[in-house]
Amino acid sequence: MIPDNTTIALSIVFLAALVHASFQLSISVLTLMSGHALGRKTAHRRLVHLIGGFVSGAIVMTVFLLTFIAYLAGVIMPFGTPAILWAISSGLAIGVGIAVWLFYYRRQLGTILWIPRSFARYLDNRAKTTKSAAESFSLGLSSVLSELLFIFAPLIIAALVLIRLTPDMQALGILLYASVSLLPLLVISLLISNGRKISRIQQWRETNKRFLQFAAGSGLLILGVYIYSEQIVIVNALGGL
């Protein structure tokens, strides 16, 4: 039977992964890459390879970032995470959550994000010129890295929670984080692979963009407030008894 504190830890990892899943940059790049590939008459099998490469790249980078942060935290702080780091992490989650509420999408038509335009142009050009699975794999890697500004808070919270678990539960937590955070990307890639029109997918994304923005911002706020309450307020209160 899984102990209670492990269940709570895995729930936090699940919530952090849900927040990560609501960010849209990788999905935008996948949509662009698929649109360009279809526009130049790419065969269906080749398109599926490109999509597979992209999703694999996103999975590898997500798992790498999570395990790297967890490893680094474990090496630097072998005797437990200091309260200051929990406070910084929760502050980061709350701050980014409010910023996402206010700024995630630009105030114009489409799903244009508040990322540097030069960076968006670079990703757009890479999506346009991607013709092999190896290129789409590296595009998947870079698209997760480009989202780092938004996903850093859920990643660091999940990593700090994971290092307190036993090795088998850590592996389960990493699997849980990767599968939940990449679920929307997997769903979109399945839809495109099964012949769904890019325009319909993009229309759905545009119609629901404010809801996704609200969900991402709220999720980060809830995560930040929960971590602050659990690790700072409650721990301090118990320490004072």
Place this chain on the structure above:
Amino acid sequence: MGLAVDVVKPYGKQKPMTYDSEKLARSINSACLSVRTPEGEAASTASHVARIVSLWVNSKPAITTHDIRRLVAQHLQRYHPDAAYYYLHQRRIL
């Protein structure tokens, strides 16, 4: 065929270029293919819409890429609404 009409890029990022109806037809064709239109239908829709837009462009000394995009989407809407949406929004995805 290239007409002697200047196409002005947004924010003056690049020098104006000459209007090219074949290039326009290629981009419309690509947008149609992106929304999984059969190749023949995509090619005929693209050449038809490009011809209509060229007639309009021919009467102007200079036009902006935004004008072209809006006009193409407006005409494409009649033949292929999905392609029209994608053509208009493909630069607003990221």
